[in-house]
Amino acid sequence: MTDKPRTVPVQSATFTPAVNAEIRRAAATGIYDIRGGGAKRRLPHFDDLLFLGASMSRYPLEGYRERCGTDVTLGTRYAKSPVRLDIPITIAGMSFGALSGQAKEALGRGATLAGTSTTTGDGGMTPEERGHSRLLVYQYLPSRYGMNPADLRRADAIEIVVGQGAKPGGGGMLLGQKISDRVAAMRDLPAGIDQRSACRHPDWTGPDDLEIKILELREITGWQVPIYVKIGGARPYFDTTLAVKAGADVVVLDGMQGGTAATQDVFIEHVGMPTLACIPEAVRALQDLGMHRSVQLIVSGGIRNGADVAKALALGADCASIGTAALIALGDNDPRHEAEYKALGTTAGAYDDWHEGRDPAGITTQDPELAARLDPVEGGRRLNNYLKVMTLEAQTIARACGKNHVLNLEPEDLCAITMEAAAMAKVPLAGTDWYPGKPS
Amino acid sequence: MQVIDLAETTLRDMNAALQAQNGSTNQTAWQILNPRGAHALAVGLDAPLDVTVAGPTGYYCAGMNARATVRVAGSVGPGVAENMMSGTVIVEGDASQYAGATGHGGLLVIHGNAASRCGISMKGIDIVVHGNIGHMSAFMAQKGHLVVCGDAGEALGDSIYEAQLFVRGSVKSLGADCIEKEMRPEHLTALAKLLESAGSDADPAGFRRYGSARRLYHFDIDNAY
Numbered sequence: 081m082t083d084k085p086r087t088v089p090v091q092s093a094t095f096t097p098a099v100n101a102e103i104r105r106a107a108a109t110g111i112y113d114i115r116g117g118g119a120k121r122r123l124p125h126f127d128d129l130l131f132l133g134a135s136m137s138r139y140p141l142e143g144y145r146e147r148c149g150t151d152v153t154l155g156t157r158y159a160k161s162p163v164r165l166d167i168p169i170t171i172a173g174m175s176f177g178a179l180s181g182q183a184k185e186a187l188g189r190g191a192t193l194a195g196t197s198t199t200t201g202d203g204g205m206t207p208e209e210r211g212h213s214r215l216l217v218y219q220y221l222p223s224r225y226g227m228n229p230a231d232l233r234r235a236d237a238i239e240i241v242v243g244q245g246a247k248p249g250g251g252g253m254l255l256g257q258k259i260s261d262r263v264a265a266m267r268d269l270p271a272g273i274d275q276r277s278a279c280r281h282p283d284w285t286g287p288d289d290l291e292i293k294i295l296e297l298r299e300i301t302g303w304q305v306p307i308y309v310k311i312g313g314a315r316p317y318f319d320t321t322l323a324v325k326a327g328a329d330v331v332v333l334d335g336m337q338g339g340t341a342a343t344q345d346v347f348i349e350h351v352g353m354p355t356l357a358c359i360p361e362a363v364r365a366l367q368d369l370g371m372h373r374s375v376q377l378i379v380s381g382g383i384r385n386g387a388d389v390a391k392a393l394a395l396g397a398d399c400a401s402i403g404t405a406a407l408i409a410l411g412d413n414d415p416r417h418e419a420e421y422k423a424l425g426t427t428a429g430a431y432d433d434w435h436e437g438r439d440p441a442g443i444t445t446q447d448p449e450l451a452a453r454l455d456p457v458e459g460g461r462r463l464n465n466y467l468k469v470m471t472l473e474a475q476t477i478a479r480a481c482g483k484n485h486v487l488n489l490e491p492e493d494l495c496a497i498t499m500e501a502a503a504m505a506k507v508p509l510a511g512t513d514w515y516p517g518k519p520s
Numbered sequence: 521m522q523v524i525d526l527a528e529t530t531l532r533d534m535n536a537a538l539q540a541q542n543g544s545t546n547q548t549a550w551q552i553l554n555p556r557g558a559h560a561l562a563v564g565l566d567a568p569l570d571v572t573v574a575g576p577t578g579y580y581c582a583g584m585n586a587r588a589t590v591r592v593a594g595s596v597g598p599g600v601a602e603n604m605m606s607g608t609v610i611v612e613g614d615a616s617q618y619a620g621a622t623g624h625g626g627l628l629v630i631h632g633n634a635a636s637r638c639g640i641s642m643k644g645i646d647i648v649v650h651g652n653i654g655h656m657s658a659f660m661a662q663k664g665h666l667v668v669c670g671d672a673g674e675a676l677g678d679s680i681y682e683a684q685l686f687v688r689g690s691v692k693s694l695g696a697d698c699i700e701k702e703m704r705p706e707h708l709t710a711l712a713k714l715l716e717s718a719g720s721d722a723d724p725a726g727f728r729r730y731g732s733a734r735r736l737y738h739f740d741i742d743n744a745y
């Protein structure tokens with residue numbers, strides 16, 4: 081028998097092995113996939129932008145010697161005591177419950193060493209966190225788990241969470257495995273049951289109500305601390321406009337790459353706008369209101385290094401914020417736990433079943449033995465190192481662009497290397513003076 | 521008796537005067553005149569004060585109250601006594617939406633009716649409504665008691681956790697996972713105490729009890745809509 085030439089097996093670009101595996105998993109279980117982390121798909125992102133640097137037409141600053149400021153003040157609009165940060169990077173809100181007490185403490189320690197703030201999360205404020213954080217932002221969430229006026233008055237700022245980039249329009253779910261007695265008591269619910277966090281606030285509905293809610297929070301805290309409003313990247317121009325109208329001191333804008341503790345995969349991957357596309361729209365809203373730099377803009381969702389920070393600032397943000405990257409700095413998804421990731425059916429870098437509470441790195445867990453693996457002092461040291469490096473990187477870029485403060489970076493310092501990024505960021509495609517949609 | 525006239529004093533100065541008593545004070549009796557529907561009146565109190573508001577208020581009256589007794593001689597806007605920790609709030613008129621939302625403790629008494637979402641996400645507060653309550657009341661109610669001497673609107677107790685609901689009149693419909701439950705002697709005793717503290721002479725035996733079927737406690741596709 082002669083071998084007839086055959087076509088080689090071709091995998092479909094539409095029905096990829098991962099897609100097919102998910103179809104089989106759905107068929108076998110009848111339940112959608114819940115996971116932690118942010119969007120994993122490739123999206124137009126900060127990597128698609130470059131800084132131009134300086135040469136003949138721009139004058140750079142000396143790399144190591146000349147001053148390049150990194151301090152940021154948040155909440156200058158109404159608060160008597162704005163939040164003053166040494167670096168333009170904050171630690172985003174991540175709940176005690178999703179994270180272990182040790183992880184929360186490590187975040188507080190690291191942020192404090194670096195001169196920045198950390199943020200509570202769904203589930204309330206823990207003494208460990210308050211005790212180890214010089215600047216602590218208290219989240220005011222739809223669930224109001226653990227919400228109380230004493231903690232409100234202990235906060236350095238209040239962040240009203242309207243949405244998250246990973247799930248704009250979605251609530252939360254903390255599965256029973258992670259509901260220890262302590263977590264349950266803080267949330268006024270029985271231990272061991274799944275806890276849903278509502279997707280809407282219980283006592284206000286639209287921006288007109290929010291304005292009155294903000295008034296109430298200010299009256300309770302004596303107009304001392306800034307009030308942030310956190311929105312997921314959905315319709316950033318209008319959402320920013322309405323947040324400012326409602327009286328926000330600071331707008332926190334979280335793009336779709338932003339992490340979550342536990343959300344449906346379909347929500348994470350298919351709802352929301354990429355961070356890159358959100359920033360210029362929010363900045364335009366602030367500019368149209370005459371509020372750019374008066375109401376500060378914090379941007380999060382996929383920030384990984386000092387270049388990302390510098391690019392967010394150049395597009396008009398006042399500050400960046402990190403969630404996932406901070407967890408990685410503490411040891412999340414570290415290849416040294418590879419054997420244990422394998423045993424959980426995954427691999428280092430891909431582990432995202434944070435809701436199951438079996439994190440080998442001891443971060444996204446309430447299991448006392450696993451949680452004890454994270455030393456909060458060492459974790460804090462690592463986070464501080466990482467924040468320091470990010471800040472040095474952002475300064476390096478700012479100096480190269482001739483800026484004596486990172487906040488002086490501007491869109492004019494940037495070009496885009498893809499059409500998509502040029503259109504979203506509204507900066508010229510490299511080598512041209514044009515971007516799609518540029519007004520003629 | 522300290523008297524603050526909101527026709528002459530700003531909201532900020534009024535709240536600051538009351539909040540200045542937080543901790544301990546011997547100036548416990550306060551009267552607020554001319555509230556005229558102002559929002560965020562008498563919020564964030566944390567002292568054993570006795571505050572009377574002489575007229576109707578706007579949103580979030582007595583929000584996050586702790587230890588104080590706040591009496592409103594009139595009706596209140598949305599979110600009265602929201603997130604109350606302890607103390608007592610008494611509304612002599614009607615209450616708008618979200619009365620007692622997310623309250624952790626204390627007693628909220630409404631002599632008139634309460635609109636929709638009364639006791640939403642309540643976390644330990646006791647609420648007694650002498651009249652009727654609107655739809656979606658006790659949504660995701662976690663802990664505490666909601667007593668309704670009149671009727672309840674649609675979807676009472678939707679996605680309820682461990683709060684206990686007592687209704688004397690009709691219930692238009694029950695929300696997801698909310699069911700009628702047996703009224704045992706301990707419930708009658710607790711109800712009698714709540715009615716008494718709210719100044720109601722209603723007979724506990726005339727009430728029905730509602731609570732969680734606990735079928736939504738574990739995430740299961742059969743519970744999804």
Ligand SMILES: Cc1cc2nc3c(=O)[nH]c(=O)nc-3n(C[C@H](O)[C@H](O)[C@H](O)COP(=O)(O)O)c2cc1C
Nearest residue numbers: 172173174175201202338339341381382402403404
């Ligand atoms: C484990 C984890 C828990 C989170 N919990 C909360 C929360 O309780 N409240 C909230 O507003 N956002 C929460 N977030 C979102 C972060 O605040 C932030 O928006 C996001 O992580 C930023 O994107 P990044 O992870 O790409 O840095 C959480 C994120 C993670 C990774």
